[in-house]
Amino acid sequence: MSAYLEITGLNAVLRGTRTRVLRDVSLSVSKGQVHGLVGESGAGKSMIGKAILGVLPRAIEVASGRISLGGQDLGVLPLRERLRVIGSQTAVIPQDPLTALNPSRRIGPQMTDRLTRTLGWQKTRANHRALDLLEEVAIRDPERVLHSYPHELSGGMRQRVLIAAAFAAEPKLIVADEPTTALDVTVQKQILKMIADMQTRHGTTMLFVTHDLGVVARVCQSVSILHSGMVMEEADIRTMLTAPAHPYTAALLAATPRYTDPEASLVPVSDTVLAGVAEAIRASDTLWGRA
Amino acid sequence: MDEALRTSPRATPWRLWLSGGWLTLFFGVALLAPWIAPHDPLYQDLFLQRLPPFWIDGAETGHPLGTDSLGRDVASRLMHGASVAATVALIAGLATCLLGSVLGLLAGFYRGWVDQVISRIVDIWMSFPPVLFAILLVAVIGTGLTSVIVAIIVIDWTRFTRVVRAETMAQARMDYTEAAHVAGMSRFATLMREILPNVAPVILSVLTLQMGIAIVVEAILSFVNLSVSTDDPTWGGMIAEGRVSIHQAWWVLIFPMIALFLTVLSFTQFGDALRNRFDPVLR
Numbered sequence: 001m002s003a004y005l006e007i008t009g010l011n012a013v014l015r016g017t018r019t020r021v022l023r024d025v026s027l028s029v030s031k032g033q034v035h036g037l038v039g040e041s042g043a044g045k046s047m048i049g050k051a052i053l054g055v056l057p058r059a060i061e062v063a064s065g066r067i068s069l070g071g072q073d074l075g076v077l078p079l080r081e082r083l084r085v086i087g088s089q090t091a092v093i094p095q096d097p098l099t100a101l102n103p104s105r106r107i108g109p110q111m112t113d114r115l116t117r118t119l120g121w122q123k124t125r126a127n128h129r130a131l132d133l134l135e136e137v138a139i140r141d142p143e144r145v146l147h148s149y150p151h152e153l154s155g156g157m158r159q160r161v162l163i164a165a166a167f168a169a170e171p172k173l174i175v176a177d178e179p180t181t182a183l184d185v186t187v188q189k190q191i192l193k194m195i196a197d198m199q200t201r202h203g204t205t206m207l208f209v210t211h212d213l214g215v216v217a218r219v220c221q222s223v224s225i226l227h228s229g230m231v232m233e234e235a236d237i238r239t240m241l242t243a244p245a246h247p248y249t250a251a252l253l254a255a256t257p258r259y260t261d262p263e264a265s266l267v268p269v270s271d272t273v274l275a276g277v278a279e280a281i282r283a284s285d286t287l288w289g290r291a
Numbered sequence: 292m293d294e295a296l297r298t299s300p301r302a303t304p305w306r307l308w309l310s311g312g313w314l315t316l317f318f319g320v321a322l323l324a325p326w327i328a329p330h331d332p333l334y335q336d337l338f339l340q341r342l343p344p345f346w347i348d349g350a351e352t353g354h355p356l357g358t359d360s361l362g363r364d365v366a367s368r369l370m371h372g373a374s375v376a377a378t379v380a381l382i383a384g385l386a387t388c389l390l391g392s393v394l395g396l397l398a399g400f401y402r403g404w405v406d407q408v409i410s411r412i413v414d415i416w417m418s419f420p421p422v423l424f425a426i427l428l429v430a431v432i433g434t435g436l437t438s439v440i441v442a443i444i445v446i447d448w449t450r451f452t453r454v455v456r457a458e459t460m461a462q463a464r465m466d467y468t469e470a471a472h473v474a475g476m477s478r479f480a481t482l483m484r485e486i487l488p489n490v491a492p493v494i495l496s497v498l499t500l501q502m503g504i505a506i507v508v509e510a511i512l513s514f515v516n517l518s519v520s521t522d523d524p525t526w527g528g529m530i531a532e533g534r535v536s537i538h539q540a541w542w543v544l545i546f547p548m549i550a551l552f553l554t555v556l557s558f559t560q561f562g563d564a565l566r567n568r569f570d571p572v573l574r
Contacts, residue, residue, distance in 0.1 A: 099465055105485075110467070114475070117474070117476060
């Protein structure tokens with residue numbers, strides 16, 4: 001299988017400084033695979049997704065590195081062309097369904113915006129497509145939902161609408177940014193399964209940002225473990241779970257709570273491991289400083 | 292999943308009805324003043340000076356709210372004064388809103404040097420004392436309705452710019468704005484479709500506030516005789532004249548004050564109530 005998404009040596013810095021937010025990130029995701037980005041808060045998981053989609057916060061800029069989608073290097077494209085490629089080939093499933101839909105617009109046009117505006121579909125065709133997708137995510141009475149405002153729907157329903165919207169234009173790549181974090185635990189599992197099913201059915205490549213190793217084990221085929229914007233380990237899911245190569249990965253796995261023995265399973269990441277991580281980051285920064 | 296499509300029952304919006312009712316009356320009277328006013332507001336009858344309002348002994352039936360010290364009918368002057376106030380509120384309010392909001396949207400959405408330039412001008416502008424500024428301006432460009440309106444626009448646009456800029460910045464950080472960008476929408480389309488509709492309720496509520504303020508500024512300028520020519524009846528002018536004869540004829544002062552107070556209050560209340568009703572986030 002060929003790699004669809006390929007990132008090599010990506011460095012992002014605070015604008016105007018040499019302080020790195022992403023440190024020499026490289027990863028590749030094969031077509032139709034789900035790749036997990038795992039790390040603590042502030043590890044730069046979401047930043048990688050935002051860098052690909054070109055929506056980094058103002059204060060952060062890409063300093064060096066290569067991002068390519070389907071063999072197409074995004075960095076060499078002129079801005080307009082790059083926006084077109086991103087617009088037609090990617091989509092996002094956002095973290096918070098409460099802020100991801102515009103409160104003053106109806107669901108229908110928000111779902112079909114990309115189809116009608118960027119891809120030039122006819123309105124009726126786009127609406128049919130939206131209805132089909134809403135049915136696919138098991139929304140009853142999709143016709144009514146299309147004409148609803150976001151505040152008329154529950155959080156779980158909105159997240160399903162967002163999932164449907166993400167798949168609307170048959171994107172090649174979907175960045176799912178902690179799509180279940182803001183949801184009720186009872187809804188989480190259901191939504192997760194829905195995303196996994198949709199992904200399999202549509203054969204979409206997916207970048208799955210999360211801090212939950214349990215979620216990773218369920219939906220991802222490969223994974224990158226991040227700390228301080230640096231990839232500690234990139235591995236396929238089986239290797240990561242059974243024979244982690246990096247001590248930090250092993251420590252994260254050990255820190256995952258289990259129902260069978262909750263107390264023993266909650267092992268904090270040890271200082272020696274963190275010292276090792278810090279050492280690796282220092283070494284990388286020294287190299288970067290010389291460059 | 293049926294409970295998810297919910298509707299919220301609501302109590303009768305008294306605030307909306309009361310303020311809306313008064314504003315309807317205000318604009319109605321302002322529009323129809325030439326036809327419904329019982330007398331010529333400028334007609335002086337020195338035999339009928341300082342007639343009291345209808346419930347006090349000595350009132351004349353033709354003058355329900357009495358007459359002033361030149362024998363002019365207070366009710367008629369009040370109605371014609373409403374015309375001036377309404378003109379100022381509408382034109383000055385809308386023009387201020389348009390200028391200030393556009394600048395606020397640009398500053399909040401494009402940021403960078405656009406924001407720097409606009410924000411610094413706002414800072415400088417706001418360090419002038421507004422009423423003194425208005426008086427100075429009218430003194431320089433001359434009195435008259437147009438000057439008053441221009442003065443209000445020149446002074447008050449910053450009120451919109453600051454509020455709209457802040458709200459636009461908040462909206463620009465929302466996930467749906469980011470999503471529109473990822474989906475390949477142009478910057479301008481994003482501004483118009485994703486941001487403006489969500490900033491509109493704020494603009495609306497500042498607009499109604501501004502209309503009230505415009506009326507107050509007009510009254511202040513009339514009070515110091517810098518507004519419309521002295522002949523034309525304005526609420527501020529009536530208050531100024533009433534002040535002189537407050538011991539003999541308090542009604543000349545009190546009625547325009549009540550009208551001014553109720554109108555300004557209604558504007559702010561109407562704006563707030565309207566926003567509560569139509570802002571989808573607050574619903």
